[in-house]
Amino acid sequence: SLRNRADGGFALLASCFVMSGGKDGSPVAPVVMTVSASEIDPASGVPDPRQLAGAFAPARVLAATRVKGISVVHLATGGEKAVPRADPRHWRGAMELNGHLVLLALYSPAGSQAAERGGSALLVELAQTLRAARPRPAPDPASFSSHSKADKIKVGC
Numbered sequence: 001s002l003r004n005r006a007d008g009g010f011a012l013l014a015s016c017f018v019m020s021g022g023k024d025g026s027p028v029a030p031v032v033m034t035v036s037a038s039e040i041d042p043a044s045g046v047p048d049p050r051q052l053a054g055a056f057a058p059a060r061v062l063a064a065t066r067v068k069g070i071s072v073v074h075l076a077t078g079g080e081k082a083v084p085r086a087d088p089r090h091w092r093g094a095m096e097l098n099g100h101l102v103l104l105a106l107y108s109p110a111g112s113q114a115a116e117r118g119g120s121a122l123l124v125e126l127a128q129t130l131r132a133a134r135p136r137p138a139p140d141p142a143s144f145s146s147h148s149k150a151d152k153i154k155v156g157c
Contacts, residue, residue, distance in 0.1 A: 008038035013126075031114050032083050032107040033126055040101040047071055052094050062089065063120070070095045070104075070127045072120055079115070083107040087115035093123045098134055102127075 003010040013033050016025030040046070047055065049064035053073045060076040071094045079090030086107040091114075093104035106123045108114035114122055 008036060010037075011035045029112060029114060030109060031112075031119070031122060032086070032105075033122070034105045035126070035130065036103045037097070037100045040096055040099055046096045046101060047094050049073055052092060056092065065120075067120065067124050068128065070124055072123060074120065079107045080110075085109065087112060089115045089119075091119040091123045093127060095127050095131075097130060102130065 002012075011034065013035065015028050015030075017027050018030075049066055049071045052071045053061040053064045053075075056073070056075055056078065059078050061073055062076050063072075063074040065072050073092050075090055075092065077088045079086040080088045082090070082105070087110040090108070091104075091106040093106075095102050095104075104123055104126060106114065106119045106126075108119060112118075
């Protein structure tokens with residue numbers, strides 16, 4: 001499910017295996033991961049792990065850390081309210097991507113490995129995949145001014 005508006009967006013992701021009825025991808029443990037994005041507030045920036053955890057008060061924080069530029073928190077409660085039959089423990093993350101604040105969440109079945117330590121790795125992997133797939137700005141044409149037209153074409157390929 002994807003929602004994209006001028007003031008932000010939201011995506012609900014499912015595995016290729018589930019979406020294709022088992023025809024594509026590999027079976028994976030079921031989780032629900034969400035990605036929401038909005039323009040970053042320059043005054044606030046990306047919340048550090050402590051600030052991110054504070055946004056979910058009074059939920060008890062099981063872990064709060066920064067991994068590969070991503071603020072990650074593990075919360076003890078709330079997962080079951082967001083997703084039916086999910087473990088109360090769930091993961092939240094925050095990062096910057098192309099001038100946007102990207103918030104991540106991971107919910108998993110009660111007692112699953114992802115509800116414990118495994119969820120952090122999945123959340124970080126999602127963040128890294130989003131970073132790798134992000135659009136890159138086009139090079140500034142002025143930076144090619146000292147090259148011939150043929151060089152410009154070659155550099156752009």
